[in-house]
Amino acid sequence: AQSVTQLGSHVSVSEGALVLLRCNYSSSVPPYLFWYVQYPNQGLQLLLKYTTGATLVKGINGFEAEFKKSETSFHLTKPSAHMSDAAEYFCAVRRYSGGGADGLTFGKGTHLIIQP
């Protein structure tokens, strides 16, 4: 089975400061990993994904994440926070059932607060 743990239900940073959102995963097969962002009363928007290949993945809005197999981690970073980054962030891993891959398993989310 696959699972995701997001450390910190709330993270607060100052505008212009580094953003670091932590995600650790568990997977019995090589993982496909994702970060999604959710703004209030909206659906999920894909920030970035790791499937195979380069372990440093760049996404939209200046975000990036690094896949570290030895640490089973896929932390999300952004060098300089902007007020518009305030939102809920979800880390996810692709599910595998008996018949193959289906759907995503999400973490509980991290609420990012940007202080002016």
Next chain:
Amino acid sequence: ETGVTQSPTHLIKTRGQQVTLRCSSQSGHNTVSWYQQALGQGPQFIFQYYREEENGRGNFPPRFSGLQFPNYSSELNVNALELDDSALYLCASSLGSRGVVERGYTFGSGTRLTVV
């Protein structure tokens, strides 16, 4: 290209009733998955449909059922509604045999279901 659209956006039902939620996939996508997101939680995978057949299911009871139509749109049906079914229901579409996650899943904005 059009994105994923869900209807209705909000719905109030009484305990014991039945509800049908609808989803139109992104153009060109042939796989649809559904998720339940309770307040303050990450989305939970309900099931996935590929070419009109269910090909993956999460830990949800049989009263949660679905359909996918030849045009790849989809419905989620929930019978005998319970208070705990109150949540945001998200639909996601993708392309491939079991969801080609290399391209990620595109999510709709969801249907907010309230059971009273």
